[in-house]
Amino acid sequence: MKLRIAILGTRGIPNNYGGFEHISEYVSEGLVKRGYGVTVYNSHKHPYQETTWNGVEIRHCYDPEYLIGASGQFVYDLNCLLDARKQHFDVILIMGYTSSSIWGKLYPADSTIITNMDGLEWRRSKYARPVQTFLKYAEKLAVKYSQFYISDSLVIKSYLGEKYKINSRYIPYGADLFSEEEREQVETGEAQKEDYFLLMARMEPENNIETILEGFNNSNSQRKFKVLGDTSNRFGKFITHKFKNDGRIEFKGSIYDTAKVRSLQNNSYLYFHGHSVGGTNPSLLEAMASEALIAAHNNPFNKSVLNADAFYFSDAKEVRSIVETVQRKGPEKTMVSNNLHKIKYQFNWEKIIDEYEAFIVECYCGLNHERIVCDKG
Secondary structure, three states: OOOOEEEEOOOOOOOOOOOHHHHHHHHHHHHHHOOOOEEEEEOOOOOOOOEEEEEEEEEEEEEHHHHHHHHHHHHHHHHHHHHHHHHHOOOEEEEOOOOHHHHHHHHOOEEEEEOOOOOHHHOOOOOOOHHHHHHHHHHHHHHHHHHHEEEEEEEHHHHHHHHHHOOEEEOOOOEEEOOOOHHHOOOOOOOOOOEEEEEEOOOOOHHHHHHHHHHHOOOOOOEEEEEEEEOOOHHHHHHHHHHHOOOOOOEEEOOOOOHHHHHHHHHOEEEOOOOOOOOOOOOHHHHHHOOOOOEEEEEHHHHHHHOOOOEEOOOOHHHHHHHHHHHHHHHHHHHHHHHHHHHHOOOOOHHHHHHHHHHHHHHHHHHOOOOOHHOOO
């Protein structure tokens, strides 16, 4: 007998949004290949409307976010949870807590509840102070109503241990090595090898996009700077307006073709990673796996992944210095090689799926003591 596992808390798979959707794709498909019954909850507005995806059962629930804004996430999470209560899953894996933990009293009593605790959401500068206060409360509720916890960063694991005295399991994101097929995705006319700088991020203040582009804008570089990300929100419109007169900066919009994104990363002269809040960031791992040379915002989250194998910046002045002085010689090639080694042996998807499987079975068996089930996984 294999466990029946549900994944809640995402907008759904296949991924067309962000990190939790990204990892849910890989983990759900990986667990199905190992014989588990896996269900992922999708928004009813998700572009993928089938009932299965690569062996994963898809359950669509009503999501009013498109009508009423961010508050609709709370309704969507409630709808997913109410449906999950009827399904009697062995294990429910909840990705994040922002809009789900307030329903903690409704978590199914007959399911083992595991929450991936995300990355200190209340620190995000895009949120007003009242929202940050609520997110601290939501974090506390997630700890209270969950039975087991996953941290995707050692920094998050340490924080949760110190603040709540809980022992979460560290399981980061993963990435696939760069393939030959992906090397061929970008036209020569669009991206000559190592002829441009690149960043990819949601248009949010805490991703330091303004800092990076300001540093580049003040530099004497003759290279282009490609920016990947949806600029339709308020901050995106502000950024595009602020740098509209710099012809070197190209806003390319969102690109969900993973192979094309990875090829752009691989071909870049230097990839900027400005994320300052959160755990192990998927786009950073993708850049490492794509053999990009990386400049990252100077914070514990990024340093815990990259160590000494990146350039670091804290302000626009340091960005400008990096832009004007960075080279692609022996030391830089060693950085790229070291980061690729991390992907092969620390952040590869097969290892991550192994760790999710082991932790899920361990948690379920620890609560249920069903030896026959547990011995077989």
